[in-house]
Amino acid sequence: MRNTMVEHTNIPIHTLKVSCSNCSLRELCLPVGLSREEMSQLDAVIRQSRRLKRGEYLFRAGEPFKSVFAVRTGFFKTCVGSHDGREQVTGFHMSGELLGLDGISANAHGCDSIALEDSEVCELPFSRMESLGRDIPSLQHHFFRLMSREIVRDQSVMLLLGNMKAEERLAAFLLNLSLRFSTRGFAANDFILRMSREEIGSFLGLKLETVSRTLSRFQANGWITVEHKHIQLVQPTALKELISGCSGNTQQTHAM
């Protein structure tokens, strides 16, 4: 049932099959119908992948924007900070997802991006992506779609923060993670949280105590099991019922 490989390496199965010189996004986040010729053009743009250790910053708010990054393996959070101490986690990102799209607007990154475990990313220099997009329309189109998807995701987070109560938020969060894990070839109902209760709380607009209590309540209901960061969804249906009605489209395979 539980994919033991998963919990330590977090490398999606189908990615492991890919043997590529660079870091081939084709299978990951840019699965457009490209010709052999176009693919090699794309490969040429992708700068060598970068490895980050847990806790390391991929980029920081305010830094000049040059590239977007595709997560190859690992797990990231992005957060916007305020002048006083407060910080808001704006998303968690796993393999195949793009980071840094918010930097295009001001030519500077708008948030911090931090690895929550040892990770690997591909760097995509944006100006080269732009010019390549001009040569390969389907690539350009795909890039627009990715940006649009980020906007859709943000809207569903707004719905979550604006309308839902603690239990609904947690349920939506767990189900979203579940869906994204399973899309990547991991077990849907048995996974390791990469982030702390505080980070979950920040993302969901709750305090860490509320997150903890709500998880405990779910467990008491027999809906999930919680052992520290290891979560099992025992009755995913119960969680789905909880949010039936209030989800606009919280159920995306993409980022959250």
Add this chain to the structure above:
Amino acid sequence: MRNTMVEHTNIPIHTLKVSCSNCSLRELCLPVGLSREEMSQLDAVIRQSRRLKRGEYLFRAGEPFKSVFAVRTGFFKTCVGSHDGREQVTGFHMSGELLGLDGISANAHGCDSIALEDSEVCELPFSRMESLGRDIPSLQHHFFRLMSREIVRDQSVMLLLGNMKAEERLAAFLLNLSLRFSTRGFAANDFILRMSREEIGSFLGLKLETVSRTLSRFQANGWITVEHKHIQLVQPTALKELISGCSGNTQQTHAM
């Protein structure tokens, strides 16, 4: 002090000067350095503008996506609905702002867009914008920036919904409106709200009673005056102090 023209027509001063056959976005939301030749290409893409009456839908969630729209005059809200009754206003949009970017991702609009007063928009068929972007790199780049800007905006709304309390949200909201009005040539400290208390509440993640009460409290403090939809910021500084610290960058001239 108060721009009386503003309250009924809501047409930015500098737009009125523009006499254009089509509806010239150049001055509005696409102020890129284009050649005369390029400009006429762009004009050719812009389909005739559309007028909407108060309450009319520009598009609905689920409708096939074909175009994005630029607000020329008027005022819009966008909202995502949930299966039960709940709806979340995700933004308010005024002249020069783009609507519908979330539709690119799924080839279907992801939210409803509704005119809050009689309005006029330019329709930009997306596929033609894409191909034009290939010919005019600066236009392509500008379009990427606009999409990125939307993502940045959404992040600051998340910060607002996730971290701030009622008074801070209202203050941030009023100051943001103020900034956007003044950018468009309207009075910064004296304006008419186009939306109801309930819509404000939905956007800010509050109930309408809380919005009402908080406005009353601001007035009692001598910070603002409220006569129905007519708001004056008497001590904008006081509002700024209230959110000093918690604003990531709530202060954008763009949408919110």
Add this chain to the structure above:
DNA sequence: AGTATGGTTTGACATGCATCAAGCTCGGGT
């Protein structure tokens, strides 16, 4: 192995906002 440290759980209590309810104001229609 022992100890320190950060993250987590759980409890008791406080509070900000939601909820329920009543009355008010304004604008539109007859």
Add this chain to the structure above:
DNA sequence: ACCCGAGCTTGATGCATGTCAAACCATACT
């Protein structure tokens, strides 16, 4: 001019979540 309904204000009350605090646990470090 009148009435009606929608939107708004204001009050009383309740509840969900935040706050403060203590104890626990697991991992990392000496």
